[in-house]
Amino acid sequence: MGKDFDLYRPSEEHDMLRETVRSLAEAKIAPFAAAVDEEGRFPQEALDALVAADLHAVHVPETYGGAGADALATVIVIEEVARACCSSSLIPAVNKLGSMPVILSGSEELKHKYLGPLAKGDGMFSYCLSEPDAGSDAAGMKTRAVRDGDYWVLNGVKRWITNAGVSEYYTVMAVTDPEKRSKGISAFVVEKGDEGVSFGAPEKKLGIKGSPTREVYLDNVRIPADRMIGAEGTGFQTAMKTLDHTRVTIAAQAIGVAQGALDYAKGYVKERKQFGKPIADFQGVQFMLADMAMKLEAARQLTYAAAAKSERVDGDLTFFGAAAKCYASDVAMEVTTDAVQLLGGYGYTRDYPVERMMRDAKITQIYEGTNQVQRIVMARNLP
Numbered sequence: 300m301g302k303d304f305d306l307y308r309p310s311e312e313h314d315m316l317r318e319t320v321r322s323l324a325e326a327k328i329a330p331f332a333a334a335v336d337e338e339g340r341f342p343q344e345a346l347d348a349l350v351a352a353d354l355h356a357v358h359v360p361e362t363y364g365g366a367g368a369d370a371l372a373t374v375i376v377i378e379e380v381a382r383a384c385c386s387s388s389l390i391p392a393v394n395k396l397g398s399m400p401v402i403l404s405g406s407e408e409l410k411h412k413y414l415g416p417l418a419k420g421d422g423m424f425s426y427c428l429s430e431p432d433a434g435s436d437a438a439g440m441k442t443r444a445v446r447d448g449d450y451w452v453l454n455g456v457k458r459w460i461t462n463a464g465v466s467e468y469y470t471v472m473a474v475t476d477p478e479k480r481s482k483g484i485s486a487f488v489v490e491k492g493d494e495g496v497s498f499g500a501p502e503k504k505l506g507i508k509g510s511p512t513r514e515v516y517l518d519n520v521r522i523p524a525d526r527m528i529g530a531e532g533t534g535f536q537t538a539m540k541t542l543d544h545t546r547v548t549i550a551a552q553a554i555g556v557a558q559g560a561l562d563y564a565k566g567y568v569k570e571r572k573q574f575g576k577p578i579a580d581f582q583g584v585q586f587m588l589a590d591m592a593m594k595l596e597a598a599r600q601l602t603y604a605a606a607a608k609s610e611r612v613d614g615d616l617t618f619f620g621a622a623a624k625c626y627a628s629d630v631a632m633e634v635t636t637d638a639v640q641l642l643g644g645y646g647y648t649r650d651y652p653v654e655r656m657m658r659d660a661k662i663t664q665i666y667e668g669t670n671q672v673q674r675i676v677m678a679r680n681l682p
């Protein structure tokens with residue numbers, strides 16, 4: 300256990316990275332967060348600022364032109380961006396999600412071809428697993444890939460695809476052998492410009508309104524055979540291994556948005572006066588803040604521990620990734636809801652940021668596997 304603790308304690312470099320990202324997020328991302336939410340538009344300012352600072356995909360290994368940041372550093376980037384604007388934190392988070400199948404299972408050629416442009420900021424990555432009728436039951440997907448000489452031809456519909464239309468590259472899981480369920484699924488890289496790729500209308504969502512969520516249509520998309528990620532039939536396993544790593548990034552988002560709400564509420568209660576004194580002087584308010592900070596810190600420690608597991612080849616990441624995502628997202632919902640409560644009627648309006656944070660927090664309990672699915676995963680992988 301002692302060894303594990305040392306592994307996840309942030310180093311001086313991690314602390315410096317946090318300072319850098321926090322000041323960048325406060326100066327260049329936070330000022331647009333309310334407008335991005337209100338207008339439901341992509342946070343281009345955030346993308347530009349993150350690319351300029353080389354923070355949009357820090358996880359890409361150095362060999363392929365990236366910063367080679369460890370999982371904890373990636374968590375810190377996502378956490379600090381989410382503290383300012385949860386929609387914008389989907390940029391580094393989904394770049395990791397979409398590219399992790401290539402990093403984990405792709406050929407050297409695929410890695411060089413796609414990770415370089417991602418690291419340079421020339422194209423983002425999205426991840427296409429879910430379908431209209433295959434959400435929690437991901438292996439029940441219908442999208443087909445059929446071999447045709449040196450090509451694969453893909454047909455189907457992928458749903459809930461984060462950053463669809465904005466990303467250049469898509470990892471698509473498709474059935475190559477319908478008889479074999481999860482063992483008959485393979486993973487591919489599809490490019491936005493491939494003939495037959497198109498996108499549905501943006502979903503009208505409760506939160507993370509700045510992060511486009513659209514369907515991806517694959518209509519006879521013919522791609523070279525070397526765009527398959529790993530061996531035929533290993534796509535589901537790659538997709539699950541990817542989620543082991545990236546559920547940690549959803550936990551990062553959750554603690555970031557919760558920290559944003561707690562920080563705002565902490566400031567507010569010192570200013571807001573009722574019964575002749577700041578409401579921060581009331582013990583009922585103090586107890587709420589104490590509970591919020593306590594739960595958030597517990598979620599943060601679990602998230603950092605999961606990030607440390609993410610660095611190991613043979614650890615218990617599957618359990619830790621699911622646990623961190625599940626726990627941190629529940630905490631994010633509680634903390635952001637309490638932040639709205641502390642601001643009272645003001646908190647319920649769009650004149651203050653906490654209602655946005657509460658709406659944004661909700662998705663962290665749903666995507667990359669609902670928290671009910673996380674419990675299935677944890678139960679099957681108890682430490």
Ligand code: CAA
Nearest residue numbers: 428434435436437438461481536539540617666667668672
């Ligand atoms: N690592 C390696 N292999 C794994 C694995 C893992 N973590 N999890 C499963 N596998 C392997 C299993 O070992 C198994 O192979 P064997 O038969 O050889 O043992 C195979 O994959 C099938 O596994 P299961 O039998 O466990 O599969 P299942 O059909 O019962 O499903 C599930 C399990 C956990 C419910 C899975 O379907 C799941 O995680 N569902 C949720 C899907 C999800 O998270 N979707 C998120 C979409 S992405 C998103 O939301 C992104 C966004 O917008 C930001």
